[in-house]
Amino acid sequence: MIVKYFDMNSGGFEKTDFKTVFIEADNTVESDRIFTENFNRDPNNISCTCCGHDYAVSEYPSLANATAADRMCQMSEDWQSFEEKPSTDEDAEYYSKCKCYMTLPNYLNWSDDIKVILKS
Numbered sequence: 730m731i732v733k734y735f736d737m738n739s740g741g742f743e744k745t746d747f748k749t750v751f752i753e754a755d756n757t758v759e760s761d762r763i764f765t766e767n768f769n770r771d772p773n774n775i776s777c778t779c780c781g782h783d784y785a786v787s788e789y790p791s792l793a794n795a796t797a798a799d800r801m802c803q804m805s806e807d808w809q810s811f812e813e814k815p816s817t818d819e820d821a822e823y824y825s826k827c828k829c830y831m832t833l834p835n836y837l838n839w840s841d842d843i844k845v846i847l848k849s
């Protein structure tokens with residue numbers, strides 16, 4: 730699975746050079762360990778108690794799924810999953826975003842504030 734770490738800006742600063750870190754792991758214990766090895770900090774840390782956790786952590790079955798909302802993929806009819814094609818006008822309105830669908834390779838090339846760490 731893929732574990733997504735989204736920097737919540739706790740304490741008013743970003744914790745690494747990346748806004749979002751995606752880590753492939755069997756569970757969050759493993760992904761937390763990989764995060765700490767790569768960035769020399771605990772992703773479960775709370776830098777500021779009023780702001781809360783440094784990272785919002787969520788789990789996904791795949792990297793394509795984990796990035797689908799950011800890539801503006803079309804939502805399924807039940808809004809529970811995504812399809813690998815451009816979002817509809819309704820989706821774009823819901824997210825207040827443009828319809829800038831990106832394939833996964835394009836997204837990975839385009840964005841310099843994400844880091845993907847896959848199992849080697």
Ligand SMILES: [Zn+2]
Pocket residue numbers: 739740741777778779780781
């Ligand atoms: Zn705070």
